[in-house]
Amino acid sequence: MEGHSSGDSEAVSRPAIIGAGTMGRNIAVASAVGGQPVTLFDIDDEALSDAESEVRSTVRTLTDRGVADVTDVSEVRERVTYVSNLETAVADAPLIIEAVTEDRETKAAVYERIERHASPSATLATNTSSLSITELAASLTHPERFCGMHWFHPAHIVPVVEVVYGEHTTDEPVAVATAFLEAIGKDPVVVEEDIPGFIANRIQSAMAREAWALLGAGVASAEDIDRAVKGTFGFRLPTLGVLEKGDHSGLDVHHTVLSELLEEIDRQTTPPSVLSDLVAEGRLGVKTDRGVYDWSEADLERTMAERDQRLLDQLEVYRAARGPPESPDEFEPGS
Incomplete structure (x- = not known):
């Protein structure tokens, strides 16, 4: 070809x-x-x-x-x-x-x-x-x-x-x-340092560990856990990130919250059983029609298209928060 x-x-x-x-x-x-x-x-x-x-x-x-x-x-x-x-x-x-x-x-x-x-x-x-x-x-x-x-x-x-x-x-x-x-x-x-997971996946994995722990403990449904993320700190992330949000809240407040919560947050070093059980059952998500959610009746092509449309909306928010980009130079390696 x-x-x-x-x-x-x-x-x-x-x-x-x-x-x-x-x-x-x-x-x-x-x-x-x-x-x-x-x-x-x-x-x-x-x-x-x-x-x-x-x-x-x-x-x-x-x-x-x-x-x-x-x-x-x-x-x-x-x-x-x-x-x-x-x-x-x-x-x-x-x-x-x-x-x-x-x-x-x-x-x-x-x-x-x-x-x-x-x-x-x-x-x-x-x-x-x-x-x-x-x-x-x-x-x-x-x-x-x-x-x-x-x-x-x-x-x-x-x-x-x-x-x-x-x-x-x-x-x-x-x-x-x-x-x-x-x-x-x-x-x-x-x-600048070759560490496992680099930056984003380390932070994302720390968040995921706690979300799975909350689901396994029956604190809330998967739908409510996801909605809590999307509608609170997730809603702010494209504009404030994590560390900048700390400055806006006040680092003294941030310090107090961490002092209260860090002892309570999940510390497991292996995937939580609720996740391991789903994998063992072959419930791998969209690609097998079932995961945390049931996708068996979903129009997956439409679902993915709608996902991308929402992400494109968020891309506009991200770019607005970043401000107007500088005009990039043409790609010239070694220049």
């Missing part, structure tokens, strides 16, 4: 995305909507065909909502070139974003092939939410050119991307990744 769809098979100097699964194709959408042509690679022709179909649909949704400042939807779609030849994808790519399955051995095998064909000066970034950047870099000949680039699902909507240093990462690859993200309208957050 080399050269399939938009673009031809010739290698061009553009970022490459390795893996056309959910995250890879959504990163491609984010890049295209942000004005940056990219190459999307997958060894599986069917995965590329599915990716192209989803990219076309998603781009239409985003342009209809005004996220992409263009009138010609095909102009955005044509920024994505689909190839099934890795050498074609990475040969001249200044930035290579690996977005394959979250497995160390699989990623290491992909890195070996990438290093064989990519420029020695190329930046290689991994989209991982939990794996150590330093450990992944151990399989590379040039670990200093490697960094983390943690996108959040759905990657074409969520504005922040974490850019993570590994133990051997130099400043240049982080600068390249950050410049790319800023050029496509994303909001990069630099994580």
Whole structure:
């Protein structure tokens, strides 16, 4: 399928995305909507065909909502070139974003092939939410050119991307990744230490642990726990965050609340039984029709579309809270 769809098979100097699964194709959408042509690679022709179909649909949704400042939807779609030849994808790519399955051995095998064909000066970034950047870099000949680039699902909507240093990462690859993200309208957050979960997933996991503990203890229903989150601190988060909210409330008040509650908050170091039981029963959520909630009667395509529409509404709130963005420079690696 080399050269399939938009673009031809010739290698061009553009970022490459390795893996056309959910995250890879959504990163491609984010890049295209942000004005940056990219190459999307997958060894599986069917995965590329599915990716192209989803990219076309998603781009239409985003342009209809005004996220992409263009009138010609095909102009955005044509920024994505689909190839099934890795050498074609990475040969001249200044930035290579690996977005394959979250497995160390699989990623290491992909890195070996990438290093064989990519420029020695190329930046290689991994989209991982939990794996150590330093450990992944151990399989590379040039670990200093490697960094983390943690996108959040759905990657074409969520504005922040974490850019993570590994133990051997130099400043240049982080600068390249950050410049790319800023050029496509994303909001990069630099994580200077390679710690498990980075920033967002550590905070999110701490919150999730307490939510599951409350559900398991029968304190409230799942619906009421979720509503309490959405309608209280969750409602404020796009505007105030956590630490800024502390300043607004008064750090003395914040200190008092923590002094009262920290002894009571769940401290388990393993997943709570209520979650483990659901997993053991095969109730994994939307993909199995049942999880905490029953999705068996839901129109999942409509459900996902409505979810994305709500997230796009929140994106407007986030951007308004951040203020008008500076006009990003065109992505020029190494500049």
